[in-house]
Amino acid sequence: MEENNRTEIASLGEFGLIERLTAEMPLVNKSSCKGVGDDAAVMHYGDKATLVTTDLLLEGVHFDLTYVPLAHLGYKAAIVNFSDIYAMNGTPRQITVSLGVSKRFSVEDMEQLYAGIRMACANYNVDIVGGDTTSSMTGLTISITCIGEADDNKIVYRNGAKENDLICVSGDLGAAYMGLQLLEREKVAFAGQTDFTPEFGGKEYLLERQLKPEARRDIIEALDKAGIVPTAMMDISDGLSSELLHICKQSNAGCRVYEERIPIDYQTAIMAEELNMNLVTAALNGGEDYELLFTVPLTMHDAVSAIPGVKVIGHITAPSLGSYLLTRDGNEILLRAQGWNSLNE
């Protein structure tokens, strides 16, 4: 937040701010008929299903502006919504953006935030079609709702996993959580100083995973190309354990996942070592990975294994067998839904 070149939001007013923030924002999707500037956005869908998801982000709870640049925050706030639509095997098409903004923030600050949101929308071909901007007494509030579409017969829920289905995960896990630990550590080390330049060399991947995550559109496209419709799917926002338990509960199933199969980047491993943290716990419960967790029939083993960036990490069992992690040393550990919030406490 720069002190120079600062425009008070009050000098523009609410409508002025909205006009400024939403200027030059052409709609790219055919289904977007009417965007910002009326009581509601208008979309038109043919024979497709309409999906909608929403996320509320509060300063001090979901983000810390000490180390999160506003543009990155905007990017991530949009991405987490896209990720939810992809996790249904759908395509995000439109978002609405609601902001609660305290006097601490300038118009330039909001433009940075919006720049991030716009970049995410540009990268994923999504339209900003509306929203609400209001003053806040208490920092920054971001509420984004995303609308998407999907073929009726290709929507993937959480409740379709069957016994013997393979459990698959995209990318690698735990890096976003380690990125957060790194940022928190540097924040403490540099407390009270402004303009600090912490040492992040060799840890860029962890920071990127925390500050600028991507949604796995590529995996959805690859699955479609391979003719695979998962039996169940979620995105990993709260952590692998938590999401696996959601799928098992809603599918009335159990599962076995293998520690040695869980994909972890070497930077994540080095950071866990440095912080003397349990690497597997971070990968299981770290959260904010925004990777896709999905199940496919056993017959799809070769087809799914051939997709770059997808790893088979276990299989679905009968519900009576429970949900367990099989460790490298042959132990069975009951999966628990810790989530990343509880890890931070």
Place this chain on the structure above:
Amino acid sequence: MEENNRTEIASLGEFGLIERLTAEMPLVNKSSCKGVGDDAAVMHYGDKATLVTTDLLLEGVHFDLTYVPLAHLGYKAAIVNFSDIYAMNGTPRQITVSLGVSKRFSVEDMEQLYAGIRMACANYNVDIVGGDTTSSMTGLTISITCIGEADDNKIVYRNGAKENDLICVSGDLGAAYMGLQLLEREKVAFAGQTDFTPEFGGKEYLLERQLKPEARRDIIEALDKAGIVPTAMMDISDGLSSELLHICKQSNAGCRVYEERIPIDYQTAIMAEELNMNLVTAALNGGEDYELLFTVPLTMHDAVSAIPGVKVIGHITAPSLGSYLLTRDGNEILLRAQGWNSLNE
């Protein structure tokens, strides 16, 4: 907020709270395929347009829980979204509800809030299809997004008003603002006391307009029945002046409205007298009326006048003539977009 019978939200956890809040919530609309419990809601529309609108409400900015019961707050939070969809000549079908909740609130508090939201949804045949619940450091945050549908050729925007069109308004104006003044006055009078029973006799209508507003579905239905598609329409949330100027700006037009034609309830008039406030200013700028402001061709004069609760208050002019209020004593006053927020400051 009762101290007895209190369940800490922490004892349920986020998913437990959501499960509890969304239990027994059958979907009523054919287009609602999948509601709460997955990454995104699924809706299916045929040949209709899809509308979406969203509102963000923050404690201390939009509401004061000293005098607003949580059930009423929930009701109103839903209604203001429905009103936006009706203002497009559409029908609200689904909402998502995101809540940021501090530790000050109990599960019972949230159930009260939800009871109000559910009652609004029941009254207007709307489904709750998703949302997000998160902890907050700073009171209560409510973000609601509403999705609706409309016939393509019947959607009414703000930009269609033509010269000589009649300007119409439903119901009466200024009462919600006077209700707020009344509540604020009693709050000050009873400051520091708990369990106060302020004297609201004879002012019930003002309180109802402020605490439990309704969306004008009846007017939309009456217009449809009369074969009238307005040329422009908005709901009045910020005040008649502000909304008229929006329609004029977006329609590239001017307007003349007549002070003597502006509908005002007698309770509103009495309260303005009591508080020594300008009645017309309250009706023009008070806001939160959630009445419909719309324009129709001059040829529709008799048809629109025949609809109970609709009043013709003026007409659209060429843009060069500006936007003015004609007072009872024959003066022309330039309309200004004060809005209700600035009135409160």
